[in-house]
Amino acid sequence: MAMVCARIRLCFAAIALLILAAVAAPLAAQQPNSVDPNGSAVQEQQLLQQFKRIQGLGTIPDTKSYTIEQPQGREWREYHQVYLPWIGTIAMLGMIVLLAIFFMVRGMVRIRSGRSGVNIVRFNAFERFVHWMTATCFILMALTGLNITFGKVALLPLIGPSAFSSWSLAAKYIHDYLSFPFTLGVILIFFMWLGGNLPDRTDFNWLAKGGGIVGKDEPPAYRFNAGQKVIYWVVVLAGTAVAVTGYLLIFPFYGTGVGGMQLAQMIHGTVAVLFVAVMIAHVYIGTIGMEGAFEAMGSGTVDLNWAKEHHSLWLEEERARVGPNQMQRQPAATPAE
Amino acid sequence: MARMKFLCDADRCIECNACVTACKNENEVPWGINRRRVVTLNDGKPGERSVSMACMHCTDAPCAAVCPVNCFYTTADAVVLHSKDLCIGCGYCFYACPFGAPQYPRVGNFGSRGKMDKCTYCTGGPEPDNSAVQYAKYGADRLSQGKLPLCAEMCSTKSLLAGDGDIIAQIYKDRVAKRGYGSGAWGWQTAYRETIAT
Numbered sequence: 001m002a003m004v005c006a007r008i009r010l011c012f013a014a015i016a017l018l019i020l021a022a023v024a025a026p027l028a029a030q031q032p033n034s035v036d037p038n039g040s041a042v043q044e045q046q047l048l049q050q051f052k053r054i055q056g057l058g059t060i061p062d063t064k065s066y067t068i069e070q071p072q073g074r075e076w077r078e079y080h081q082v083y084l085p086w087i088g089t090i091a092m093l094g095m096i097v098l099l100a101i102f103f104m105v106r107g108m109v110r111i112r113s114g115r116s117g118v119n120i121v122r123f124n125a126f127e128r129f130v131h132w133m134t135a136t137c138f139i140l141m142a143l144t145g146l147n148i149t150f151g152k153v154a155l156l157p158l159i160g161p162s163a164f165s166s167w168s169l170a171a172k173y174i175h176d177y178l179s180f181p182f183t184l185g186v187i188l189i190f191f192m193w194l195g196g197n198l199p200d201r202t203d204f205n206w207l208a209k210g211g212g213i214v215g216k217d218e219p220p221a222y223r224f225n226a227g228q229k230v231i232y233w234v235v236v237l238a239g240t241a242v243a244v245t246g247y248l249l250i251f252p253f254y255g256t257g258v259g260g261m262q263l264a265q266m267i268h269g270t271v272a273v274l275f276v277a278v279m280i281a282h283v284y285i286g287t288i289g290m291e292g293a294f295e296a297m298g299s300g301t302v303d304l305n306w307a308k309e310h311h312s313l314w315l316e317e318e319r320a321r322v323g324p325n326q327m328q329r330q331p332a333a334t335p336a337e
Numbered sequence: 338m339a340r341m342k343f344l345c346d347a348d349r350c351i352e353c354n355a356c357v358t359a360c361k362n363e364n365e366v367p368w369g370i371n372r373r374r375v376v377t378l379n380d381g382k383p384g385e386r387s388v389s390m391a392c393m394h395c396t397d398a399p400c401a402a403v404c405p406v407n408c409f410y411t412t413a414d415a416v417v418l419h420s421k422d423l424c425i426g427c428g429y430c431f432y433a434c435p436f437g438a439p440q441y442p443r444v445g446n447f448g449s450r451g452k453m454d455k456c457t458y459c460t461g462g463p464e465p466d467n468s469a470v471q472y473a474k475y476g477a478d479r480l481s482q483g484k485l486p487l488c489a490e491m492c493s494t495k496s497l498l499a500g501d502g503d504i505i506a507q508i509y510k511d512r513v514a515k516r517g518y519g520s521g522a523w524g525w526q527t528a529y530r531e532t533i534a535t
Contacts, residue, residue, distance in 0.1 A: 041348070041384040041520045056376040056388070059354060065374045065437060068390040071527045073433040077399045080429070148405045148427065156407060165406045165423040172425055173449070252428060252444060262432050 044069075053259075064253065076262040080269070084149055088273035095277040099284045109290040111306050119301035120318060127192060128300050134185030134235075137178040142276045144171035149269065179246055186239035189232070196223040197232040202313065223314040231282050238275040242268055339501035340415045341458055341480075342529065343489065344509055345389045347520045349496035352377055352387040356488035356497050360391070363459065363487040364476025370440045372456040373488050386520055389497050391488070392417065392438035392456035393528035400430035400439060414480065416458040421474045426450035435527045458499070459486040506533045 047054045054069040123131070147155065147168060156164045202219070203226035209219040211227050219225075224232065245268035248256050256264060286293050292306035307315040352375050360366065360373045373391035394417045401409035401417060408423035409430075419430075428450055430439040441450030461478035464471035471478060479486065489499030498505040506522070513519035513535040522533045 041518075042378045042386050044521050044523055044526070047378070054378065056378040057380045058374050058376045059352075060357070060371050060374055062369070062371060062374075065371060066376055067437055068376045068388055069435055069524055069527060070437070071435045073399055073435050077403050077433045080403050080433075148429075152405055152407050161407065161423055165408070165425060168406050169425040172427060176449075249428070252450075258432060258437070261428075265429075265432060 064257075067258075070258060072259060072262065076266065079266050080149075084266075084269045084273070085153075087270060088146070088149060088276075091273050091277040092280065095280045099281060099289075103284075103288065108288060111292050111303060112309060113305045115292070115306075116304040118304040119299075120304055120307055120315070121300060122296040122302045122307070123300045125300065128297055130185055130188045130192060131297055133181055134189060137182035137185060138279065141175050141178050141182060142272070142279070144175040145272055146276070147171050148175075149273075176250055179243065179250065182239070183243045186235065186243060189239075190236045193224070193232055197229045199226075199229065202226075203229065218309045218312075220312045221310065221314065222317065223311060225311065227285075231278070234275065234278050238271050238278075241271045242275065245271075340503070341394060341500065342415075342502040342505060342525075343391065343393055343458075343486075344498040344505045344522050344525070344533075346496045346498065346509060346512065347386040347388050347523055348516075348518065349494045350375065350387040350389060351494055351496070353493060356389050356492055359487045359491050360456070363479075364457070365472075366476065367442055367454060369442065370454050372438075372440075372454070388523045389488070389492075390436055390524065392434075392458075393436055393524050394456075394458055395435075395528040396530060399433035399435065403429045403433040405429060410463070412460060414458075414460070416460045416480070418457055418460060418462055418475075419453065419455070420463050421452040421454075422463075424452045426452060436524060456486075459484070502529070509533055510535055 044054065048069065048071065052070070052072060053067055055067045058066045148171075151164065151168060151171075155167075159167070200222070202221055206219040206221055206226040211219065211225060245264040248254075248264040249261060249268065252261060286297065292303050296302045304315070307318075354375050357371060357373050357375060361371070364372065366372055373389060375387055375389045377385060377387045379385045394415060396415070398409065398411070398417045400419075401407075401411070404419075405427055406423050406425055408421075408425075409417060409419045411417050426441060426449065428441070430453060431437075431441075438455045439453045440455065441453055443449060443451050457475050459477050459479035460481070461467070461471040462475035464474065466481040467478045477487070484490065485499045489497045492498075498508060509519070509522060510533060519535050521535075526532050
């Protein structure tokens with residue numbers, strides 16, 4: 001009996017095996033002989049060429065970490081380490097050298113007819129406040145910004161790593177926090193002086209005559225001559241550019257990724273060094289470059305003869321508006337009573 | 338001296354994230370910072386691969402080049418380290434790094450990121466080896482004890498290799514020769530300007 005049972009079991013097993021083989025045979029025929037797990041595997045070089053970066057999915061909350069490779073940091077490095085220092089050095093040193101040569105050749109632009117002793121208001125207290133607020137921020141931000149690019153070459157060897165880091169940390173905060181009054185200043189400057197800085201016909205004539213600085217006659221100009229209009233638009237446009245790119249860097253990952261921040265830093269740095277170069281020229285002409293110019297932003301008044309020689313059309317406008325008797329007499333020229 | 342490198346054999350990585358956890362624990366990495374992470378490429382598609390990525394300790398490291406305060410230095414084992422005392426948290430190393438290694442305690446807090454943190458190859462920082470102050474700032478200093486980074490040491494599939502570049506390259510080459518395929522040494526071209534010919 002046990003023998004029979006065993007035979008039946010064997011039969012069943014054989015039949016089951018046959019059925020299994022019959023079902024499995026077509027399946028096996030569909031499978032390739034060997035599996036190549038690398039057949040469709042992602043390739044690093046292919047991904048880099050296709051997307052410029054390699055990105056995937058991760059399991060930690062920080063989604064920025066899902067990018068594992070972005071080699072364009074190299075181009076940014078090349079720009080930051082090589083191009084930017086050169087652009088900055090050439091622009092700023094070049095400007096200083098040009099101005100030094102110009103000063104030696106031309107000297108200070110004098111008030112030709114001498115001081116009249118009568119003053120006229122050129123910039124009111126609010127205008128001067130906005131100017132000096134923006135200027136103070138600009139100078140401090142220029143120095144602290146240049147420290148980031150040139151500090152480790154120029155200052156680090158002099159004061160040592162520890163002192164340089166302490167200074168640079170403070171400089172970073174100065175740079176970040178002063179951006180707010182600076183940006184406010186640029187906005188105020190834009191609205192405050194927009195009226196006087198729209199290009200008009202006098203500008204062509206002024207430029208053709210070299211502004212009376214290169215040539216001999218001072219061409220007529222309204223409140224702002226073509227040169228000052230250039231400064232105005234440089235401040236407005238470059239100021240806007242550094243403010244926008246700066247805020248992208250201050251608030252990382254609000255609006256941009258790493259690639260955007262690299263680009264923002266490149267624009268920020270380039271515009272900033274050119275901006276500094278232009279402002280060096282602005283400071284020059286406002287101080288040692290021209291007699292009677294600084295007081296316009298200092299006390300807010302200018303000498304009548306200065307106004308006549310540099311802003312004749314503006315003087316006519318002012319006279320028509322306030323009348324000639326409203327002009328201020330300088331205290332020194334006032335007769336003792 | 339050896340030239341220390343990392344190599345992730347993506348064909349072996351099973352995305353278990355043990356390297357991530359080991360790193361966090363060994364170094365007591367600050368909250369929110371992951372010195373190492375595992376990223377899956379082509380997730381759920383044929384040919385999907387996972388890569389464990391951290392600081393690759395590049396040759397001619399971009400972070401060190403762009404740092405405005407020169408807080409980076411390279412050890413005799415070619416490990417790229419930095420000083421948290423000198424770091425000013427400007428974020429430049431983060432812009433330059435091809436692997437997203439530098440991270441900061443604060444991301445959007447008005448640019449005041451705090452001191453940068455990144456993988457130290459379990460080598461600590463400039464402070465005396467295995468001192469408490471070194472551990473507090475940078476984490477473990479295993480290399481000075483003759484041990485490799487813990488992430489690679491405890492990789493369950495030995496996908497993540499750490500050690501001398503020539504030795505781990507040879508291990509990888511032998512593996513590829515034996516099994517007949519390999520998706521390459523991820524990041525090597527970018528970090529070391531060389532790949533492993535297989």
